[in-house]
Structure formats: structure tokens, C-alpha cells
Amino acid sequence: MVRDVINLKSKQERSEETKKNILNAAKKLFMTYGYESVTIRQIAKEAGCSHTAIYLYYKDKESLLHHLVMPLLQLLSQQMKNIIQLNEMDDWTKLKRLCSSFITFCLHHKSMYSTFMTASASRVDEEDPRLQINNVRIEIFQLLMQTLENALGLSDPRQSLAFARVLFYNLHGVISTYIDNKEPLEDLTERLSSTFDLSVEAMLLGLREIKKQGGKKDESRTNF
Amino acid sequence: MVRDVINLKSKQERSEETKKNILNAAKKLFMTYGYESVTIRQIAKEAGCSHTAIYLYYKDKESLLHHLVMPLLQLLSQQMKNIIQLNEMDDWTKLKRLCSSFITFCLHHKSMYSTFMTASASRVDEEDPRLQINNVRIEIFQLLMQTLENALGLSDPRQSLAFARVLFYNLHGVISTYIDNKEPLEDLTERLSSTFDLSVEAMLLGLREIKKQGGKKDESRTNF
DNA sequence: TTATATTATAACCAGTGGTTAGTAACCAAT
DNA sequence: ATTGGTTACTAACCACTGGTTATAATATAA
Structure with a gap:
């Protein structure tokens, strides 16, 4: 059970990282542009995932x-x-x-x-x-x-x-x-x-x- | 040049009436529900015209x-x-x-x-x-x-x-x-x-x- | 290898404000 | 009466939004 240490992650690691990336992206964008101005798709782009992935981890915007x-x-x-x-x-x-x-x-x-x-x-x-x-x-x-x-x-x-x-x-x-x-x-x-x-x-x-x-x-x- | 007095209006009269209807509808709805909650389509419905007619008379919402x-x-x-x-x-x-x-x-x-x-x-x-x-x-x-x-x-x-x-x-x-x-x-x-x-x-x-x-x-x- | 669970994306949805294309009707000139 | 121009108006369309559902990809266990 040796994982390739270059860039493969377990499912848990990936999900946790994605969740964190989303939150950090939102934080950054909300602080810069304000909540109302920022779209879900902008957050997704900043987080490096699809905009619908956000709804896997968070109920809504x-x-x-x-x-x-x-x-x-x-x-x-x-x-x-x-x-x-x-x-x-x-x-x-x-x-x-x-x-x-x-x-x-x-x-x-x-x-x-x-x-x-x-x-x-x-x-x-x-x-x-x-x-x-x-x-x-x-x-x-x-x-x-x-x-x-x-x-x-x-x-x-x-x-x-x-x-x-x-x-x-x-x-x-x-x-x-x-x-x-x-x-x-x-x-x-x-x-x-x-x-x-x-x-x-x-x-x-x-x-x-x-x-x-x-x-x-x-x-x-x-x-x- | 006698117009049928029942319900036909000149173009000018119609446009003025539509303009007024739009403004009154907007007034009523904004006062009741607040500007942000009211949609252009709601105003149009209340005014009795299409939502795009609003843009003939007013630049935007x-x-x-x-x-x-x-x-x-x-x-x-x-x-x-x-x-x-x-x-x-x-x-x-x-x-x-x-x-x-x-x-x-x-x-x-x-x-x-x-x-x-x-x-x-x-x-x-x-x-x-x-x-x-x-x-x-x-x-x-x-x-x-x-x-x-x-x-x-x-x-x-x-x-x-x-x-x-x-x-x-x-x-x-x-x-x-x-x-x-x-x-x-x-x-x-x-x-x-x-x-x-x-x-x-x-x-x-x-x-x-x-x-x-x-x-x-x-x-x-x-x-x- | 196969089946399953999980992460993730693509396709879809209803709705928004606003733009463009098309139509009907009015109006003036002939 | 006909024609052309103008105007009031609507339908079709657009890009975009937040969010839902269907599908694909990948990790993991058996």
C-alpha cells in the first residue's frame, strides 16, 4: 500500500483539501470584492474545482x-x-x-x-x-x-x-x-x-x- | 379625423399612459416589497405590458x-x-x-x-x-x-x-x-x-x- | 479483477436584467 | 385607397446567476 508520493492523494485528503481550498478562495474573494459581488463560479475558479463541487461541502453560498x-x-x-x-x-x-x-x-x-x-x-x-x-x-x-x-x-x-x-x-x-x-x-x-x-x-x-x-x-x- | 372615443388612443396617449403605468407599478411594488426583491417582469405584469416595453421608456431598473x-x-x-x-x-x-x-x-x-x-x-x-x-x-x-x-x-x-x-x-x-x-x-x-x-x-x-x-x-x- | 463508495464534473434548471429582431398599428403624404 | 415612415410593443434571444440532478472518474475493499 505505497502511494506514489508525487501527486496522488487519498480520497479523504482530496476532499479535505478541496474543502479548504474552497473556503480559502471564498475568504480571499469576499474580503477583496465583498460577498454580493462574488459569484460561485469565481470561487470555484480560485479554488481550482467546478462550481458544483462547492455544493458537496457547503449548503449554499x-x-x-x-x-x-x-x-x-x-x-x-x-x-x-x-x-x-x-x-x-x-x-x-x-x-x-x-x-x-x-x-x-x-x-x-x-x-x-x-x-x-x-x-x-x-x-x-x-x-x-x-x-x-x-x-x-x-x-x-x-x-x-x-x-x-x-x-x-x-x-x-x-x-x-x-x-x-x-x-x-x-x-x-x-x-x-x-x-x-x-x-x-x-x-x-x-x-x-x-x-x-x-x-x-x-x-x-x-x-x-x-x-x-x-x-x-x-x-x-x-x-x- | 374622428377617433372612436370608446377605447382607441393616439400613439402619444398610449405611450404616455404606458409610461405612467410602469412608474406607478414600480412605485407600488418597490414600496411593498423593496427595490431589490422586485423584478422587472413583476413590474411589467402589474403595468400590463411586456417587461421589455419598460426599456422603451426607462434606461434600466x-x-x-x-x-x-x-x-x-x-x-x-x-x-x-x-x-x-x-x-x-x-x-x-x-x-x-x-x-x-x-x-x-x-x-x-x-x-x-x-x-x-x-x-x-x-x-x-x-x-x-x-x-x-x-x-x-x-x-x-x-x-x-x-x-x-x-x-x-x-x-x-x-x-x-x-x-x-x-x-x-x-x-x-x-x-x-x-x-x-x-x-x-x-x-x-x-x-x-x-x-x-x-x-x-x-x-x-x-x-x-x-x-x-x-x-x-x-x-x-x-x-x- | 470486480464491485462499491466517494470525489468530482457536466448537463441541466429556473430565473434575472437587459439587448436585438420582428410585427402591428398609427399617421402623414400622395 | 395606397404607400412609406414612425412608433408602440412583443417575442426571441443573450449572458449570467445560484443551485439541482445525472454522469464520469477514481480510490478502495473484497
Whole structure:
């Protein structure tokens, strides 16, 4: 049972290699051109197989993306946890660092971000990648909310939720404004990072102000 | 030269009617199902013509959308101007009303909003609807920026621009979070309008705070 | 060597937005 | 009434998409 070591592989090796080639090709192309622009046939060409071979290993095009997204989301989550665990940093600064880091990461991984944002709360079975993505999404949201609570001294869970949601809108607004931007990320960041920071700073200061005024917002609403 | 008045039309009348039918069908379907989900063949069926007849009157599917979007954008612009001209309202309240109204309008017209957000600054000729859309987009941005200047007493044009941009991120974040939401708008608004208002309030208070602290943000940045 | 299982491709499918070719009907000139 | 030109309109066609089904190639076990 000696195989010719030049280029013959066992069936298992071939299938595993093909599977990996497909995923790597998809990763490369999605990162370069964005998920929607990339066709299955392009991925197949890059992977060196037929476009229909892809369906032997992955359910569909979207499934490819999900397989790529989970590790990235876990990386993001871990990155955020690392920031939170920095002991020499106060909560306010942690919160700002979290937001800034979130924006940068998501702009680096735009397809991932689109999946992150569209994974819905639909009822899916345990194996469905969307459920897993949704779980990480919730985890990330919780990390942000908790740090927000700490930084602003929030105690009402409903207020925490509203504040965190609003902060998420803000981050989402920044990221999604540039999600289809074709400019190199370095140029974009150089041009706009101070504006991104301004956005985060303003939102956090505003939330702190509302916390300080505790309930004044509702009164101003009544006076309409 | 007496035409049978029952149902025969001149060529001109027929073409005008077909053109209008196409536009109305597109409007109805885009509003119901969203631009991306609607096919040319669906529009044709609704309009009572062949799908290729559409290309006699409109350059492509996107052109249809642009023809529908311009009146809406002008309506939005006018609505904002009306708010700005309310004399019995202070600038701060105007600004909040502008933002709130912008969010509501855009959530009512989601396809319009997508076009508004993606009309790029690409070099296009004078007749191109994208240029016109971009012009209205700039106009709307200017209205917001001017009201922001008045409400916060801003005098540095670069600061005004940054603040307005940040405010736009925020509005965009709110709207785009729900742009694909299938829930009836009344339900959505009932559930979340206080959160939308919170988002706007926080951003405006934060920007005001930064204005008050004038430059403190840059110092805190240096202390990283 | 043969049979079987697995990897992989080719052929096929329904559908998309859009282009080109063809037809019917209107309209003006003779 | 006839003819030619123009226009409204449709049918046929195109390249392409994501995905399904049928077929071929190859490894492996008996």
C-alpha cells in the first residue's frame, strides 16, 4: 500500500483539501470584492474545482460566508474581552476603546459585518450557523452594555438596554456609512478616524448627560 | 379625423399612459416589497405590458427608482425647510424635530433612503438622475448642518462639518438598523420611537458638551 | 479483477436584467 | 385607397446567476 508520493492523494485528503481550498478562495474573494459581488463560479475558479463541487461541502453560498464569519466574530469578541480586562484603564476609556476597536475591526471585515447585522432572531435549529452568529452578536452587545453600565453607573436594566441600543445605532451608523466604500482602508482611516472618535465621544457624553439629568428627557418630550 | 372615443388612443396617449403605468407599478411594488426583491417582469405584469416595453421608456431598473425618488427627496427637503421656518420654535427644538422627522420619513420610504445613501459623488453628466439626487442629498445635509450651527452656536466651518457628519452617522445608524425590518411601521414606531428620540437627544447633548469643552477631546486623546 | 463508495464534473434548471429582431398599428403624404 | 415612415410593443434571444440532478472518474475493499 505505497502511494506514489508525487501527486496522488487519498480520497479523504482530496476532499479535505478541496474543502479548504474552497473556503480559502471564498475568504480571499469576499474580503477583496465583498460577498454580493462574488459569484460561485469565481470561487470555484480560485479554488481550482467546478462550481458544483462547492455544493458537496457547503449548503449554499451563504453557508460559506457563515463558516468564515464565526472565527472572525469570536476574534472580535475576544478582542473586546481583552480590552475589558485591562486593569490600568478606567471604564470610560475602556468603553471608548471598545467602540473604536469595534469600528476598526468591522471596517476591516465588511462582509463579516453585514452578516453580523443581518443574522436575525428567527427561530432556527441548534445547528444553524445563524443561531451561533446571533449568539455571538448578543454576547458582543452584552459586553458593550456592561461596560456602558460600569462607565455611566447605570442601575436600571431598561435604561441600560436603551442606552446600549442607542450606542449600537451609532456604531452601526459609522460602519455602514462606509461599508460599500472602495477606498483603501488606510486612506479612509487616516481621513476619518478623528470623526469616528468624535462620533463615539459625542454619543457617550450625551448618554452621560442624560443619565445626569435623569428623566429630564421625558419632560422635554411632554412639553411638545 | 374622428377617433372612436370608446377605447382607441393616439400613439402619444398610449405611450404616455404606458409610461405612467410602469412608474406607478414600480412605485407600488418597490414600496411593498423593496427595490431589490422586485423584478422587472413583476413590474411589467402589474403595468400590463411586456417587461421589455419598460426599456422603451426607462434606461434600466435603477432609473425607475430614481424617477420615483426625486419627488420624495424634494418632499423631505421641503418638510425640513418648513420645520426650520417655524418661528415659535427655538433652534434646539427645531434640530430635534428635524432629526426625528428625517428618521420617520426615511423609514416610511426605505427604497428612497437606500438610493439617497448610495448616490455617490461619482462624476456624472448633468442629466444623470444620480447627480440630481446627490444635489438634494447635499441640500439636506446643509439644512441639518446649518440648524446644528444655530443650535450649538458653532462658528468654525470645519467643526460644523464634522459635527454634522457625526449627526448623520447617527441618523443613518438608526434608519439602517431597521431598513430591512419587515414589521409594520406603526408597530416599529410605537415600540422604538422613544429609543430613536433618545439616540438623537444623546448625540445632540454630546455634541453640545464637546462644543462647551472646546478642544478637551483632543487632550484626552493625547493622554492615551 | 470486480464491485462499491466517494470525489468530482457536466448537463441541466429556473430565473434575472437587459439587448436585438420582428410585427402591428398609427399617421402623414400622395 | 395606397404607400412609406414612425412608433408602440412583443417575442426571441443573450449572458449570467445560484443551485439541482445525472454522469464520469477514481480510490478502495473484497
